[in-house]
Amino acid sequence: MQKKLRHAHTHLTHAGRQENEYGSVNPRVVRASTMVFPTTQALTASYGTRLSYGRHGTETTFALEDALCKLEKADDCILSSSGLAAVTTALLAFLNTGDHLLISDSVYDPTRDFCDSFLKRMGIQTTYYDPEIGENIEALIQSNTKVIFVESPGSLTFEVQDIPAIANVAHRHNIVVIADSTWATPLGWNAFELGIDVSLHAATKYIVGHADVLMGAILCRTQHQAPLRKTHRDIGHCISSDDAYLALRGLRTLAARLVVHRENSQVIARWLLEQPEVEHLLYPPHPTSSGHALWKRDFNANYACGLMGVIFSSQL
Numbered sequence: 665m666q667k668k669l670r671h672a673h674t675h676l677t678h679a680g681r682q683e684n685e686y687g688s689v690n691p692r693v694v695r696a697s698t699m700v701f702p703t704t705q706a707l708t709a710s711y712g713t714r715l716s717y718g719r720h721g722t723e724t725t726f727a728l729e730d731a732l733c734k735l736e737k738a739d740d741c742i743l744s745s746s747g748l749a750a751v752t753t754a755l756l757a758f759l760n761t762g763d764h765l766l767i768s769d770s771v772y773d774p775t776r777d778f779c780d781s782f783l784k785r786m787g788i789q790t791t792y793y794d795p796e797i798g799e800n801i802e803a804l805i806q807s808n809t810k811v812i813f814v815e816s817p818g819s820l821t822f823e824v825q826d827i828p829a830i831a832n833v834a835h836r837h838n839i840v841v842i843a844d845s846t847w848a849t850p851l852g853w854n855a856f857e858l859g860i861d862v863s864l865h866a867a868t869k870y871i872v873g874h875a876d877v878l879m880g881a882i883l884c885r886t887q888h889q890a891p892l893r894k895t896h897r898d899i900g901h902c903i904s905s906d907d908a909y910l911a912l913r914g915l916r917t918l919a920a921r922l923v924v925h926r927e928n929s930q931v932i933a934r935w936l937l938e939q940p941e942v943e944h945l946l947y948p949p950h951p952t953s954s955g956h957a958l959w960k961r962d963f964n965a966n967y968a969c970g971l972m973g974v975i976f977s978s979q980l
């Protein structure tokens with residue numbers, strides 16, 4: 665087994681697992697709302713910490729947060745009730761009335777709906793840019809641009825974005841780069857090394873992996889933690905410990921599943937390309953797909969998600 669591959673597998677086996685007094689391998693499912701404190705002093709000391717009230721988390725949700733932080737090399741992980749809630753929380757954390765937002769044109773549709781309705785109502789202006797724009801994004805930056813939102817591969821058309829080029833421009837202008845990393849998965853790319861400031865996932869998809877839980881995860885480094893934690897807390901997002909347990913269980917097999925996804929997808933991609941109806945394959949891990957060169961540069965070739973699209977020939 666290659667070294668890199670073993671590394672991820674080892675992480676997935678150990679992450680979020682701490683010794684507990686009962687000796688079980690996995691964290692306990694702790695359901696909690698009100699927490700009991702032995703003294704008023706202990707209660708006061710808990711304010712602002714994670715263990716003060718069930719909405720702020722339990723040892724089960726903390727285990728999942730810790731596991732995802734390790735996997736993505738992040739300082740903090742904030743869990744929300746859905747992937748869409750992770751998107752909206754991250755946007756609201758960095759945008760105020762009068763601000764401007766740049767969003768990739770192939771963004772997940774409900775993200776677009778949120779910008780076109782909710783953010784518009786708040787007086788926040790959105791400009792959609794060509795996902796393949798790269799460093800030319802600089803021309804679209806205004807004095808009030810606060811966030812550049814990227815999604816790579818993009819939803820349904822699978823464009824791969826030049827994240828280092830975009831992040832470079834963004835950081836020169838003090839702009840926060842938020843990425844929807846759902847289709848990259850935590851193993852597909854090193855979000856923070858590419859220059860992303862806030863990496864979020866619809867954990868519903870590859871992290872949970874078994875179509876039985878809706879969940880979102882927002883990962884960040886310390887410098888972006890405060891506005892994200894505050895917004896998340898103010899809005900009142902939380903997740904159930906049962907769901908956290910299922911997500912942790914799903915996470916354990918993420919690497920194994922992605923390897924099979926990659927192998928099966930290659931077979932399907934080859935078959936699709938042999939069909940006369942198919943003009944273009946939209947699958948960045950395949951050499952004929954646009955975006956393949958960037959994918960090879962920025963993604964871990966051991967893991968590829970199984971999603972792809974096709975453009976049918978107009979001749980038939």
Ligand SMILES: *Cc1c(COP(=O)(O)O)cnc(C)c1O
Nearest residue numbers: 746747748772846866868878879
């Ligand atoms: C599914 C999805 C979401 C939203 O996740 P939900 O858990 O369904 O709210 C966000 N982004 C992308 C790219 C998705 O595919």
